[in-house]
Amino acid sequence: MTRVLVVCGDPVGPVMAGPGIRSLEMARALARSGASVTLAAPGAVEVTAEAPGAPAVSTVSTDDPRALRRALAAAEAVVAGGMTLAQLPLLARSDLPVAVDLYGPYVLENLAAVAAAGPAASERARRHASDLAVLNLHARRGDFFVCASEVQRDFWLGLLVALGRVNPATHGHDPTLRRLLDVVPFGLPAAPPRAPGRPVLRGVVPGFGPHHEIVLWGGGLWDWLDPSTLVEAAGLLVARRPALRVLFLAGSPPGGSVGPMAAGAGARARARELGLLDRVVFFREAWLPYGDRAGYLLEADVGCSLHLPHVETRYAFRTRLLDCFWARLPVVVSGGDVLSELVARHDLGRVVPCRDAAAVAGALAELLDAPGGRAAMAPRFDGPIAALTWSAAVRPLAAYLERPWRAADRPSVVADVADTPLRRLPGRAVAVLAERGPFGLVAEARRYVRWRRRPR
Numbered sequence: 001m002t003r004v005l006v007v008c009g010d011p012v013g014p015v016m017a018g019p020g021i022r023s024l025e026m027a028r029a030l031a032r033s034g035a036s037v038t039l040a041a042p043g044a045v046e047v048t049a050e051a052p053g054a055p056a057v058s059t060v061s062t063d064d065p066r067a068l069r070r071a072l073a074a075a076e077a078v079v080a081g082g083m084t085l086a087q088l089p090l091l092a093r094s095d096l097p098v099a100v101d102l103y104g105p106y107v108l109e110n111l112a113a114v115a116a117a118g119p120a121a122s123e124r125a126r127r128h129a130s131d132l133a134v135l136n137l138h139a140r141r142g143d144f145f146v147c148a149s150e151v152q153r154d155f156w157l158g159l160l161v162a163l164g165r166v167n168p169a170t171h172g173h174d175p176t177l178r179r180l181l182d183v184v185p186f187g188l189p190a191a192p193p194r195a196p197g198r199p200v201l202r203g204v205v206p207g208f209g210p211h212h213e214i215v216l217w218g219g220g221l222w223d224w225l226d227p228s229t230l231v232e233a234a235g236l237l238v239a240r241r242p243a244l245r246v247l248f249l250a251g252s253p254p255g256g257s258v259g260p261m262a263a264g265a266g267a268r269a270r271a272r273e274l275g276l277l278d279r280v281v282f283f284r285e286a287w288l289p290y291g292d293r294a295g296y297l298l299e300a301d302v303g304c305s306l307h308l309p310h311v312e313t314r315y316a317f318r319t320r321l322l323d324c325f326w327a328r329l330p331v332v333v334s335g336g337d338v339l340s341e342l343v344a345r346h347d348l349g350r351v352v353p354c355r356d357a358a359a360v361a362g363a364l365a366e367l368l369d370a371p372g373g374r375a376a377m378a379p380r381f382d383g384p385i386a387a388l389t390w391s392a393a394v395r396p397l398a399a400y401l402e403r404p405w406r407a408a409d410r411p412s413v414v415a416d417v418a419d420t421p422l423r424r425l426p427g428r429a430v431a432v433l434a435e436r437g438p439f440g441l442v443a444e445a446r447r448y449v450r451w452r453r454r455p456r
Contacts, residue, residue, distance in 0.1 A: 002401050003036045005075035007062065007091060009082035012039060013046035014289045015254040017220065018319040019082050021290060022103060022186055024057075026079070026397070029187070029390040031055040033398040038071050048291070062088060072096070077404040079397070082106070085141055086134040092141050097404035099397060100142035102156050103186060107131045108312040112224035113261060139163050143407040144400050146184040148317035149338045153183055155315050165409065173408035180407065184397050186319045187390035188326045193294035200295035201247070207282060208245055213368050216300035216329070217248045218293065219320030221264030224313075226306040226334065228267045232357035233364060234281055235274040241365070244280060246304075249296060251286040297327035301374060302349070302367045306334045309354045313337050325385060328378040330370075332363045346380050 008023035010016065016024070020041065027039040028050050038058040039045060045059035060071045062084075069090065072078070078091055081101040085092040092098075110131050114124045139145075139159055147156050160166050160181065170180050201208045208214065215234075221227050227248060234246045248267070264283075271277040288296065297303075303324035307313050313336045321339050324331045331349035333340045340351045350363035370376065386392070 002034075002404065003074055003076045004030060004038070004079060004401055005071050005077070006030070006037060006039045006079040007081060007084045007088065008039070008041040009084045009087055010041065011043050011254050012041040012059075013044065014291060015287050016290050017254055017287075018186070019104065020254070021319070022101070023081055025187060025189075025390045026101075026184070026394055027057045028054070029394040030079075030398055030401065031057050032391060033394070033401075035398070035401055038075065040068060040071060077401055079401075080138070080142075083134045083138075085138050092137065097143045097406050098141060099144040099146060099400055099404070100138045101146055101184075102138070102152070103146070103148040103184070103317060105152070105155070105312060105315045107135050108310075108315060109222070109224055112308070112310055112312060113222070115223075135159070136163060139165060143405065143410065144179070145181040146397050147181065148183070148185050149315075150183060151338050152315050152317065153181055156181055165407075167409055169409040170407065178396070179405070182396035182400075184395075185388055185393045186317055186322055187393035188322055188385055188388045190389045190391060193298060193327050195298050196292075196295045199299065200292070201299045205282075207278065208247075212243050212245045213241060213302075214300045215244070215246045215302045215304055215332075215364060216296060216324075217246070217250070217304050218288075218297070218323050219305060219318065220250045221248065221261060221267065223261045223263045224308055224310050224316075225263055226308045226355060227263055228270045229306050229355055229357050229360055230304055231267050231270045231274065231276065231281055233360035234271075234276055236357060236361040237364060238276065238280050241368070244364075246276075246281045247296075247300075248281075248283045249288045249293075251284050251288075254287050293323055294327065297323055297329055300327075300329055302364060303329045303331040304333070304360075304364075305331065306352075306360065307337070307354065309336070313354075322388065325381055325388070328374065328381040328385075330367050330374055330377050332360060332367065342384060346384055348377070348380055348384070 006023055006027045008019055010019040012020045012024050023039060023041065024047060027037045031037045032055060038060055039047060040060045040062050042062050045061055047057050047059050060067045062068055072090065072094060075096060077097045077099065078094065079099045079101060080091055111128065114127050140163060145156060147153050157166065157177065166177065170177065173179050201214065202210050217227060217230060230246060234244060238244050268277065268283055271281040305318050305321050316337045318337065318339050321331060321333065331343060333343055333349065333351055334354050335351045343349050344351050349367060352359040352363050
C-alpha cells in the first residue's frame with residue numbers, strides 16, 4: 001500500500017472552491033483504491049467521514065511546517081496541485097516521485113483576471129511572468145503529470161516539449177507519453193444527490209416560491225466567465241415569464257487568497273440597472289458549503305454556465321457544471337470547451353454562442369417548456385455520469401501511485417529547485433520599489449505573504 005501525500009494550495013473543509021474539492025475527492029478515491037493517503041492544505045483541514053467503512057484520509061495543515069515535514073518523510077509519493085511546489089519548496093526539493101496536477105490552466109485564467117483588474121501594463125507583465133515561472137517549475141520537477149481532458153493534454157504536451165521534458169528518454173519510456181502525462185478529469189460522486197429532507201430555496205429564501213422557474217448558476221463569478229449575459233437574458237425573458245428566477249450561488253471565494261472579481265460586480269450592477277436585482281436575479285453573499293449543494297441542484301429547473309471568448313475557454317474544464325450533471329439538471333452553456341461538446345453530444349441541454357443574451361433566453365425558454373421538464377431528460381446523463389465518477393476518473397493516477405516511478409529523464413533533466421520565485425525576491429523587491437514606491441512594496445509584500453501561505 002503506497003503512502004501518498006496529496007497537497008492542495010486551497011482550503012479544504014466545509015466551504016471549498018474547485019481545487020479544494022478536487023484534492024479532497026481525489027484523496028478519497030485514491031484511498032479507496034488502496035493507497036494510504038494524507039491530505040495537506042492551508043488552515044484547519046476538515047475532512048468528514050465519506051461513508052461507513054470507507055478508508056479514512058489523514059490530514060495535515062501546510063501552515064504547520066513540522067507536521068508537514070513529518071508527513072513528507074512518511075510518504076512514498078506526492079501529488080502536488082496548483083502552485084504548491086513553489087509555495088512549499090520542501091516538496092520540490094524532496095527526492096520523492098511527484099505527480100503534478102495540471103487540471104487548472106491558471107496561467108490563462110489569470111490573463112483574464114489581471115486584464116479585468118486594470119493594473120498597469122508593467123504590473124500585468126510581471127504577474128504573468130510570475131505565473132509562468134511557477135508553472136515552469138512544476139513542469140520541470142514533475143515525474144508524472146495529470147490534466148482534466150485530452151484537449152488540455154495537447155496543451156500541456158506543448159509546454160513539456162518546450163521545456164525539454166519530451167525527449168528520447170521519456171519517449172523511450174513510453175512512445176505514447178502516457179507515462180509522462182495522462183488524463184484525470186474532475187469527477188462526480190458515484191452516489192446520486194440526496195435531498196436534505198426539507199426545502200432550501202422554495203418557500204425558504206425570499207423571492208423563491210413553489211411555482212417559480214429557477215435557473216441556477218452554481219460556480220464562481222470569475223473574470224473569464226460571463227454572468228452578465230445571463231442577467232441580460234433574464235431581462236429579455238421576465239416580461240413573458242414572470243415566474244423566472246435566477247440565482248447565482250457563489251459569494252466571496254473561500255480562503256481569502258482570491259479577491260472579488262469584476263465579473264461578479266458587473267453582473268450585480270447590470271441586474272440593478274435593469275431593475276432585476278433581488279426581484280428576479282439574486283446573488284448569494286456567502287460561498288455555498290460543498291455539502292449543501294445537492295438541495296439547491298435538486299430544486300432548480302435549469303443550470304447555467306457562460307464564459308467569454310477567451311483562450312482559457314478551449315482548455316477549461318468547468319468543474320461546477322459537473323454538479324449539474326450529477327443532479328441530472330439540464331444546462332445552458334457557452335460553446336467552445338470540452339464540456340459544452342459533451343452537452344451537445346448527449347443532448348444534456350443547449351449550447352449557445354458567447355455573449356448572446358437572446359440565444360441564452362431562447363435556450364432557457366426551450367428547456368423550461370420541454371415536455372416532462374428535467375425529469376424527462378434525466379436518463380441522458382447516465383453515460384456521462386458513469387464515465388466521470390471519481391473512482392473512474394482517478395484510475396491513471398491510482399495506477400501510477402501503485403508503483404510510482406521517477407521520470408525517465410530525471411537523472412539529466414532535474415528541476416533546478418533553487419531557481420524558484422523565492423530566489424528572485426530581492427530583485428523583484430527593488431523593481432517594485434522603483435516602480436510603485438514604498439506603499440506599493442508593502443502591498444506587494446502582503447499579497448506575497450497570502451500567496452505563500454506561510455510555508456517553510
